[in-house]
Amino acid sequence: MTVIAEGYNAFETNKTATGTIKYLKDPAAVMGLIKSGKLADHILLVRGGTTTFLAPALTMGAIGVITMSGAPESHLGILSREFQIPCVMTANLTSSSSRYEVGSADTAHFEEIIAELDGKSVTLDCSDHETGRVVLNG
Numbered sequence: 001m002t003v004i005a006e007g008y009n010a011f012e013t014n015k016t017a018t019g020t021i022k023y024l025k026d027p028a029a030v031m032g033l034i035k036s037g038k039l040a041d042h043i044l045l046v047r048g049g050t051t052t053f054l055a056p057a058l059t060m061g062a063i064g065v066i067t068m069s070g071a072p073e074s075h076l077g078i079l080s081r082e083f084q085i086p087c088v089m090t091a092n093l094t095s096s097s098s099r100y101e102v103g104s105a106d107t108a109h110f111e112e113i114i115a116e117l118d119g120k121s122v123t124l125d126c127s128d129h130e131t132g133r134v135v136l137n138g
Contacts, residue, residue, distance in 0.1 A: 002136040009132035010077040010087035017064025027053040049074030086124040088132030
């Protein structure tokens with residue numbers, strides 16, 4: 001089992017989510033994925049826990065979410081619990097020392113995570129009370 005990223009677990013669950021990570025940068029990307037009919041094939045990667053434009057995907061069958069900032073008490077943490085969608089928040093790459101800093105305007109941390117995770121086949125493990133893990137498949 002290779003853990004490639006980990007972060008806060010939005011809620012403890014034995015339910016896993018397996019799919020290909022898809023970075024969604026804006027509402028148009030969310031709507032495009034929904035319209036493609038392939039929403040259930042993807043773990044959704046977004047920048048923050050307050051990314052409200054992801055809400056339509058959550059109601060339409062999203063299987064898992066990874067955020068690069070935010071806490072379980074944020075908008076996506078609350079919605080993921082409500083819809084029982086595994087969610088790893090403020091994910092950090094296990095291969096990097098870069099960490100999200102509240103209030104930082106530096107985008108390098110986010111760009112590194114997107115470059116490393118987007119397109120990877122993974123399983124979200126949210127069985128630990130505090131830590132959610134992104135496990136590489138294969």
